[in-house]
Amino acid sequence: QITLKESGPTLVKPTQTLTLTCTFSGFSLSTHGVGVGWIRQPPGKALEWLALIYWDDDKRYRTSLHTSLTITKDTSKNQVVLTMTNMDPVDTATYYCAHREGASRTFDIWGQGTMVTVSS
Amino acid sequence: QSALTQPPSASGSPGQSVTISCTGTSSDIGGYNYVSWYQQHPGKAPKLMIYEVSKRPSGVPDRFSGSKSGNTASLTVSGLQAEDEADYYCYSYAGSNNLVFGGGTKLTVL
Numbered sequence: 479q480i481t482l483k484e485s486g487p488t489l490v491k492p493t494q495t496l497t498l499t500c501t502f503s504g505f506s507l508s509t510h511g512v513g514v515g516w517i518r519q520p521p522g523k524a525l526e527w528l529a530l531i532y533w534d535d536d537k538r539y540r541t542s543l544h545t546s547l548t549i550t551k552d553t554s555k556n557q558v559v560l561t562m563t564n565m566d567p568v569d570t571a572t573y574y575c576a577h578r579e580g581a582s583r584t585f586d587i588w589g590q591g592t593m594v595t596v597s598s
Numbered sequence: 599q600s601a602l603t604q605p606p607s608a609s610g611s612p613g614q615s616v617t618i619s620c621t622g623t624s625s626d627i628g629g630y631n632y633v634s635w636y637q638q639h640p641g642k643a644p645k646l647m648i649y650e651v652s653k654r655p656s657g658v659p660d661r662f663s664g665s666k667s668g669n670t671a672s673l674t675v676s677g678l679q680a681e682d683e684a685d686y687y688c689y690s691y692a693g694s695n696n697l698v699f700g701g702g703t704k705l706t707v708l
Contacts, residue, residue: 527697
C-alpha cells in the first residue's frame, strides 16, 4: 500500500524560504519509471503542478517558478524535499506530494496535504 | 503552462448522467493520451478516477467513464449518487516539463 505524508511549517513570513518534506512508504524511488511530484492548491482555487523528481534523479519544474524551486530526494529515507525561496502571500496554499506512476504519467496516489500560510 | 478549460459547475439529479468537459490544445490533450480525472471532496486530497483518457483504477465504480476527441476530454458520471458531489479536475501530460490541470468543475447532485 502506497502512502505519502507531507510535513513542514504551517506559517512562513514573506521573503522566507519554505522547506517541505514528503515521507512515503510502499514504493521505492529507485524503481525505474517512478517519480514523486509536488502540487499546490490555493484556498478555493485549482490545482497547480510545481515540481517532479524521477527515480534517476531527473528533475522537472514548473517553468514560471523554476528559479525559486528545488526538489531533491533521499532514497534511503524514503523522502522527497521541496524548497521554495522568496515566499509571497500568493503562495499561501495546501501543498500536496503525490506518487507518479511512470507508464500512465499520472499522479495516482496523493498525500493528505499540508496547509502553508504566508503572512508577516 | 496554461490551465485546461473546464466549466465551473455542473449538476444533475440522482440517477441521471452528467458529462464534464476539459478543453486544451494540440500540445496537451490533443497531443497525448495521458489525460486523467480527479475527484476532490471538501478538505480532502484529490483521488484519481480516470487515467490514460478512459482507464479506471481499481475500486473506482464503472459509473465513471472518460473519453477524448481532438483537444477536448470528457468525464461522464452515470447513475449520479449523492456521494459524487465534489470538485472534479482534469489533468494532461504536455511534455516532460509541462503538466497541466484544469480549473476544476463543481458537480452538484440536486
